[in-house]
Amino acid sequence: xExExExExExxxxxxxxxxCVALCGGTHGNELSGIYLVQETLKNKRKGEAMEAVTVVTVxxxxxxxxxxxxxxxxxLNRCFTYAMLSAPVxxxxxxxxxxSQELNSLLGPKGSGQAVDLICDxxxxxxxxxxCLITYxxxxxxxxxxxxxxxxxxxxxxxxxxxxxxxxAFSLESVGKHGFAMEIGPQPHGVIRSNIFTAMQxxxxxxxxxxxxxxxxxxxxxxxxxxxxxxxxxxYPRDPYTHNITAAVHPELQxxxxxxxxxxxxxxxxxxxxxxxxxxxxxxxxxxxxxxAYYEKGVALLLARKSKVKIPAIxxxxx
Amino acid sequence: xxxxxxxxxxxxxxxxGWGTVAMSSPCNAACFPRVxRVAIFGGTHGNEMSGITLxxxxxxxxxxxxxxxxxxxxxxxxxxxxEKCTRYIDTDLNRAFTPENLSTPSGDGLPYEVQRAKxxxxxFGPKGSPDAYDVIFDxxxxxxxxxxTLILESxxxxxxxxxxxxxxxxxxxxxxxxxxxxxxxxxYATTRSVSTHPVGLEVGPQPQGVLRSNIFESMRMIVKHALxxxxxxxxxxxxxTCTVEAFRVHESVDYPRDTNGNITAMVHPRLQxxxxxxxxxxxxxxxxxxxxxxxxxxxxPVYPAFINEAAYYEKQQAFVATRRETLAAAAIxxxxx
Numbered sequence: 001x002e003x004e005x006e007x008e009x010e011x012x013x014x015x016x017x018x019x020x021c022v023a024l025c026g027g028t029h030g031n032e033l034s035g036i037y038l039v040q041e042t043l044k045n046k047r048k049g050e051a052m053e054a055v056t057v058v059t060v061x062x063x064x065x066x067x068x069x070x071x072x073x074x075x076x077x078l079n080r081c082f083t084y085a086m087l088s089a090p091v092x093x094x095x096x097x098x099x100x101x102s103q104e105l106n107s108l109l110g111p112k113g114s115g116q117a118v119d120l121i122c123d124x125x126x127x128x129x130x131x132x133x134c135l136i137t138y139x140x141x142x143x144x145x146x147x148x149x150x151x152x153x154x155x156x157x158x159x160x161x162x163x164x165x166x167x168x169x170x171a172f173s174l175e176s177v178g179k180h181g182f183a184m185e186i187g188p189q190p191h192g193v194i195r196s197n198i199f200t201a202m203q204x205x206x207x208x209x210x211x212x213x214x215x216x217x218x219x220x221x222x223x224x225x226x227x228x229x230x231x232x233x234x235x236x237x238y239p240r241d242p243y244t245h246n247i248t249a250a251v252h253p254e255l256q257x258x259x260x261x262x263x264x265x266x267x268x269x270x271x272x273x274x275x276x277x278x279x280x281x282x283x284x285x286x287x288x289x290x291x292x293x294x295a296y297y298e299k300g301v302a303l304l305l306a307r308k309s310k311v312k313i314p315a316i317x318x319x320x321x
Numbered sequence: 322x323x324x325x326x327x328x329x330x331x332x333x334x335x336x337x338g339w340g341t342v343a344m345s346s347p348c349n350a351a352c353f354p355r356v357x358r359v360a361i362f363g364g365t366h367g368n369e370m371s372g373i374t375l376x377x378x379x380x381x382x383x384x385x386x387x388x389x390x391x392x393x394x395x396x397x398x399x400x401x402x403x404e405k406c407t408r409y410i411d412t413d414l415n416r417a418f419t420p421e422n423l424s425t426p427s428g429d430g431l432p433y434e435v436q437r438a439k440x441x442x443x444x445f446g447p448k449g450s451p452d453a454y455d456v457i458f459d460x461x462x463x464x465x466x467x468x469x470t471l472i473l474e475s476x477x478x479x480x481x482x483x484x485x486x487x488x489x490x491x492x493x494x495x496x497x498x499x500x501x502x503x504x505x506x507x508x509y510a511t512t513r514s515v516s517t518h519p520v521g522l523e524v525g526p527q528p529q530g531v532l533r534s535n536i537f538e539s540m541r542m543i544v545k546h547a548l549x550x551x552x553x554x555x556x557x558x559x560x561x562t563c564t565v566e567a568f569r570v571h572e573s574v575d576y577p578r579d580t581n582g583n584i585t586a587m588v589h590p591r592l593q594x595x596x597x598x599x600x601x602x603x604x605x606x607x608x609x610x611x612x613x614x615x616x617x618x619x620x621x622p623v624y625p626a627f628i629n630e631a632a633y634y635e636k637q638q639a640f641v642a643t644r645r646e647t648l649a650a651a652a653i654x655x656x657x658x
Contacts (some may be wrong), residue, residue, distance in 0.1 A: 040583075041610045070635075071407075128528040190464040190528030191550040192631035196608045246377060250534035271534050273378050294530040298406075 012224075014143055015319035018181070018217045019119035023058045023109050025205065026124045028079050028174050029295070030066025031191040035124025035184075035204045041204075054217040057210065062105060062174060065097055070192055071159065072295055073098055079123075079173045086172075087112060102174075110177040113168065120144065121178035122209060124202060126296045127187035130257040132158035133205055138171045139163070144180045144216075146227045146313045151212045152188040157186070157201045160260065162289065162306065163231045184209075188257070191294055217252035221317040230260070230287055237300040239270060239278060248272055250300060251292045259289045265303065270302070323650050332648040350559050350652035351354070352453075353480050356551045360445055361386060361395045361544060363461040365415050365512045366632070367402025368529040371540045372460025372522075386544065388552040398441060398459075401433055406530050409434055410633055413457075415603055417512035423448060447516035457516035458547060460540060463525035464631045465640075469497045469539050472521030473567070474514065482516050482650035483560045484550050491546040495539070498597055499567040500626060500643065507570050507641070520547070526594075529631055559654035568597065568624050568643035575637040577607060577615065586615055588629045588639055596626050600642070607639070 024042060026035030039059045046059070061067055063078045074097050081087075081102035087110075089098060110117045135149050140163040149161045162185075168176060175181030184205060189198045192309060216222070238247035249270035255263070263269075264285045270278040286305035352473040363376030379386050379395035386393045398404055401410045411432035423442050424433045445454045463470075469492065471485045489497045500523075502508050513519035522543055527536045554560070586607035592600065599622045600606070607615040617623075623642035627633060630640075 037610060056619070128531050187573075188528075190531075190631055192529060193464050193629055194584075194587050195593060195629065196590045197593065199587060199610070200590075200612075247374075247532070250532045250537055253534045256534060271375065273537075292531055292533070294528050297530065 001282055013221050013231075013315035013317040015317050016144065018318045019055060019144065019213050021056045021058060021118045022120045022122065022210065022213055022215070023060055023178060024122050024124070025060045025062045025174060027064065027067040028062040028270055029072045029077075029125065029191075030063050030074075031070050031207065032069070032124075032126040032189075032310055033073050033192065033194040034126050034186060034189065034199050036061065036067055037194060037199060038124060038202055038206065048278065054214045055210065056220075058109075060105070060108070063101060065101075072191065077295075078102060081172070082106070082112065082174055082176055083172050084112070084169045092280075093195055095135050106177055112177040117237070118178045119180060120213065121175045121181035122206065123173070123175045123181070123183045124206075125185040126184050126189045126191070126198065127185055127290065128190060129290050129292060130188045131185060131259045131289055132160065132187070133201060134160045134162050134185045134289070135182040136162040136164065136185055138166050138168065139180075140165070140229055140231065140311060143313055143316050145182050145224050146208055146229075146311065147216075147316055148182075148212050149227055150225055150313070151222075152205055152208050154201070154204060154208070156197075156204070159205075159300045161217055161227055161229050163229050165231055209242065216316075217320055219320070221315055224313060224315045226310045226312050228308055229311045230289065230308050232306050233286060234282075235301045235304045236280075236303045238297070239272065247297070249276075249278060252277065255288065255291060255303070257291070259291050260287050262286070263288045323339075348655045350561075351479050352656035353554075353653055355655050355658065356391055356455045358392045358394070358454045358456075359548070360454050360457045361393065362365060362398045362404040362457060362512055363395065364397040364399050365459055366408045366413075366461065367399050367404070368406050368408055369460070369462040369527075370530065370532040371462050371524060371527065371537045373397065373403055374532055374537060375460060375541060375544070384465065386548060388548050388555075390555050391551060393548065393588070394454075396445075398417070399434065399437060401437075406478060408529070409534050411435075411478050411551065414438065415511050416509045418442070418448065418512060423509075429614075441512060442515050448515040454516040456518045456520065457513040458551055459511065459513040459519070459546060460544075461521060461523045462527045462529075462536065463627060464528060465596050465627050465629060466526045467498065467523060467596045467626055468525070469495065469543055470500050470523040470525075470626070471497060471543075472500045472502065472523055474502060474511070474519055476501055476567075476569075476646075476648050478518060479653050480554075481650040482565050482628065482648055483554075483563070483653050484518075484520065484547060486562070486563050486565050486650060487553075488543060488546045489549040489565075491549065492543065495542075498626075499565055499648075500570070501567045501646070502570040504570045504572075507573055523548075549619075554653075554655055557655055559652060560650075562652045563650050565648045565650055567646050567648050568626060569646045570641055571623060571644045573638045574606075574625075574640055574642055576634075576639045580626075584634070585609060586613075589614060592625065593629060596628050596634045596640075597624055599605050599623070600625050 026039035078098040249272035252268040291303045363372030376395040414434040417438040586609040589605040606617040625640040628640040
């Protein structure tokens with residue numbers, strides 16, 4: 001009877017190929033320090049002879065020039081350079097460094113969309129927003145990423161799953177190069193600063209992720225379940241002066257640091273420098289995130305808004321080769 | 322006793338030693354000339370957003386910072402860095418006001434900030450002269466959890482001591498720490514030092530490049546209190562002798578580093594965000610990347626500030642250790658004209 005139930009379970013589980021190669025990337029933005037130090041420490045420990053069975057982990061410092069200068073990027077944001085168009089753009093002496101680098105990374109970890117691409121990319125990021133830990137990906141039915149998220153529920157920090165509904169060809173960030181991939185974003189941390197609690201949380205999350213991969217590769221079946229997925233709907237910019245383009249208000253103190261707290265129509269979003277309250281004018285309540293992220297001022301984004309949905313995930317198991 | 326106090330005040334108030342103090346009898350208070358010109362500097366570091374935003378706002382509409390009988394000039398000191406939202410272009414402007422830099426001949430090869438320092442010295446100084454601006458407030462942010470902090474460069478500038486005493490009282494119950502940097506090796510030539518009475522305003526925590534509403538409003542309020550003090554002073558109010566609790570810079574503590582200069586540990590979670598709280602010998606100070614704790618090994622308690630300030634990694638400082646001190650402020654009032 002036990003064996004019957006087991007066979008029943010095995011029939012129902014989705015089988016997926018093993019994840020034999022995982023890329024751990026830090027320094028895609030050169031001033032987001034947790035990932036940079038984590039990759040450097042992982043490299044140091046590897047040299048000490050620590051073996052990783054059942055999975056090969058490749059560590060990468062994505063933007064070494066930006067890391068060296070402790071800036072987000074030197075000429076253009078590397079994490080916007082991974083669309084098919086940019087990956088195949090012809091290169092000249094005037095090509096920005098980051099586009100040359102994105103093509104190098106595509107050769108190393110891809111090519112994007114091909115059978116040679118690494119199985120999983122985990123791209124490590126920090127944010128100044130109070131987002132806890134988020135896995136950010138383009139897919140809302142990638143069972144690998146969703147199961148990893150389910151496995152990652154941690155005591156010290158909330159873990160959430162964010163989905164950008166963009167087709168692969170238009171997907172512009174590094175993790176889209178792998179067969180599976182997500183950005184692992186942890187905040188709040190100022191850029192150029194390393195906070196021990198944030199580093200420890202990222203370290204723990206990466207260990208849990210690699211543990212999951214080893215278990216998966218060894219044939220463990222992971223039960224079905226569900227994951228809350230936040231799907232990005234729109235963004236809101238700061239109110240700006242029409243001539244200087246400078247912002248004329250700050251994120252309202254009642255919204256500041258309240259990432260993933262439901263925002264209702266009429267709730268305050270901005271407090272202008274002259275004391276006026278600007279309110280959310282949307283029709284449906286949505287979940288704000290990336291509230292007051294430093295790097296997004298220049299992208300015209302004060303916050304992003306998401307819809308939450310419960311995604312059912314099937315049981316999965318590694319297919320034997 | 323009173324005469325002795327007055328004599329002391331005359332000897333040491335201000336850093337000029339001439340032309341700043343007049344006596345009139347019967348005057349038990351140290352007398353200072355009326356404050357004629359005040360500058361409010363923002364953007365000395367181009368990514369510290371509160372000051373940049375406030376100064377831009379006041380340059381457009383200065384009503385909020387006007388006070389009777391005082392010229393108040395808001396000014397962006399490092400526009401090049403502000404434009405790029407970076408701390409500095411070539412070199413830290415807030416370290417650039419050395420006698421060497423200020424006297425160096427102008428030329429194309431000069432670092433951007435050295436050229437700027439010379440210009441600022443012309444506009445608001447010259448440093449050390451009677452033509453200098455009376456007061457300069459230099460607005461800064463820090464990634465450290467320092468709250469509102471007033472930074473002084475002299476323990477004997479009684480005008481400044483009375484001003485910070487007033488600001489602290491006015492800000493209560495919100496706390497306002499006073500940091501005193503008179504350390505012979507650790508003090509530095511600040512942008513505001515071109516004035517007679519320089520005051521640094523540092524508010525945190527705020528990430529570089531980010532504007533937080535609460536931090537912005539705190540800084541705005543401190544400037545308001547400071548200008549209120551100046552207005553009261555100019556109207557002839559006498560400020561009686563008082564004491565000011567301050568934290569005196571004692572030493573700079575760097576991160577542990579390897580032979581290549583890379584940091585090998587982070588500020589310990591029990592020290593992170595604990596600016597102004599006592600750090601005792603044996604208390605956890607750093608945590609290595611594999612979780613080991615490194616304790617503070619000084620010979621007595623210190624009060625750390627600038628804990629984990631982003632800009633100080635390159636200056637080899639994880640935090641500055643300070644010691645608590647009570648500063649005595651002489652009674653002051655405006656000299657009769």
